[in-house]
Amino acid sequence: MKTENSFDSRPNALSGIHHITAVASSAAVNLSFYETVLGLRLVKQTVNFDDPYTYHLYYGDYxxxxxxxxxxxxxxxLPGGTAGAGMVAAVAFTIPGESVDWWFRRISDSGISAEKRMRFGDPLVSFSDPHGLPLELIGVSEPPSTAAWKESPIPAGHGIAGFHSATALVNSPEASERLLSEVMGMTLQEREGNRYRFQMGDSNAPGHFYDLAVDPEARPGRLGGGTVHHIAFRTEDEKGQKRWQERLRENGFSVTGVKDRKYFKSIYFHDPGGILFEIATDPPGFAVDEPVENLGETLKLPDSYEPMRAEIEKRLPPLRLN
Known part of the structure; x- marks a missing residue:
C-alpha cells in the first residue's frame, strides 16, 4: 500500500534517521560488544549533557x-528496562544480503541467541545486545555506501552499512501515521501484517525506513538498560531545522528550542504515542574537536564542563579501547 504526498519535494524534507540513542548498563561491556562483535567504530567518547558523570558513547562508520x-x-x-508501547522497540542495521548467514554464525558463535527471519521480502538476523537492546541486521541487495573503518574486525564484504530502519511499537497507528505522513513528509511504502513501513528521502541513503508495529494489547515500556531513549531524524542545516520547528508547532506539537550538541544542533518533541523524537542537523559532524583518524580515542567534553575535567575523569569508569 502506498500513499503519495508532495512534502518530499520540499528542500527541507527529512533525509532519514540521523542517530538513535539507547541506554546501557556498563560502558566497558557496551564498547566491547559494538566494537568487537559488530565492528562499529567508537567515533566519540563524551558525556551526557544533563549528567556529566555518565559517558555518552557514539558508534558509527569511519x-x-x-x-x-x-x-x-x-x-x-542500571537495571534493565522493558521495550513496550510508546518506545522504539528495535534498531535495524543494513548488511549485504549474501552476509546474512555469515552474521547469524558470528552472533551465535559470540554466545548470543539469534534468529533468522524474513520481512518485506528481505532476510534478517534478530538478536539482543548484552544489555537486552533488540537489534536486527537486514540483508539487502544494494547496501548504501558508507565510510568503511579499515580497522574493523569485520571483513569488508560483510560490514554493517549504517541503519536500515527502526521499529516503533504503538497501540494504534492513526495518530502516529498522521504525524509521519502528513506532518513529517514520510511516505507509507507498504504494510505487512501489523507492520507499517514509512520511507524518507533517498532510498540509497542509510536509515531511510521507519516502521510502526501495531499491538493494541502492548503495555507501556519502561526505560532502562537495553531500551531506546530517543530517535533523531536528519535535516540538512540550521535553516531547515528552523522550518521544522515552525511546522511542528503549527501542527500542535510542543517543540523545544534549539540545543547545541556540539556535533549537531537538535530540537525535540514527542510523537502522539510518547516516543521522544529529535530533528538533528547533519553538520558540523564529529571532526570539529579531533581529527577523523583519531575519533573516539580521548574523552571530549562540552566547553561548559571543561573546568570539571579532572573530577569527571576521576568518576567515569575506565574504557578499554582497542
Missing part, C-alpha cells in the same frame, strides 16, 4: 556519518 550513528548513555549497573 567518520560518524549521519545515518550510521548509534549512541549510548551507559548508566553503570
Amino acid at each position: 567518520t560518524g556519518s549521519p545515518g550510521t550513528i548509534l549512541t549510548f548513555f551507559p548508566w553503570e549497573k
Whole structure:
C-alpha cells in the first residue's frame, strides 16, 4: 500500500534517521560488544549533557556519518528496562544480503541467541545486545555506501552499512501515521501484517525506513538498560531545522528550542504515542574537536564542563579501547 504526498519535494524534507540513542548498563561491556562483535567504530567518547558523570558513547562508520550513528548513555549497573508501547522497540542495521548467514554464525558463535527471519521480502538476523537492546541486521541487495573503518574486525564484504530502519511499537497507528505522513513528509511504502513501513528521502541513503508495529494489547515500556531513549531524524542545516520547528508547532506539537550538541544542533518533541523524537542537523559532524583518524580515542567534553575535567575523569569508569 502506498500513499503519495508532495512534502518530499520540499528542500527541507527529512533525509532519514540521523542517530538513535539507547541506554546501557556498563560502558566497558557496551564498547566491547559494538566494537568487537559488530565492528562499529567508537567515533566519540563524551558525556551526557544533563549528567556529566555518565559517558555518552557514539558508534558509527569511519567518520560518524549521519545515518550510521548509534549512541549510548551507559548508566553503570542500571537495571534493565522493558521495550513496550510508546518506545522504539528495535534498531535495524543494513548488511549485504549474501552476509546474512555469515552474521547469524558470528552472533551465535559470540554466545548470543539469534534468529533468522524474513520481512518485506528481505532476510534478517534478530538478536539482543548484552544489555537486552533488540537489534536486527537486514540483508539487502544494494547496501548504501558508507565510510568503511579499515580497522574493523569485520571483513569488508560483510560490514554493517549504517541503519536500515527502526521499529516503533504503538497501540494504534492513526495518530502516529498522521504525524509521519502528513506532518513529517514520510511516505507509507507498504504494510505487512501489523507492520507499517514509512520511507524518507533517498532510498540509497542509510536509515531511510521507519516502521510502526501495531499491538493494541502492548503495555507501556519502561526505560532502562537495553531500551531506546530517543530517535533523531536528519535535516540538512540550521535553516531547515528552523522550518521544522515552525511546522511542528503549527501542527500542535510542543517543540523545544534549539540545543547545541556540539556535533549537531537538535530540537525535540514527542510523537502522539510518547516516543521522544529529535530533528538533528547533519553538520558540523564529529571532526570539529579531533581529527577523523583519531575519533573516539580521548574523552571530549562540552566547553561548559571543561573546568570539571579532572573530577569527571576521576568518576567515569575506565574504557578499554582497542
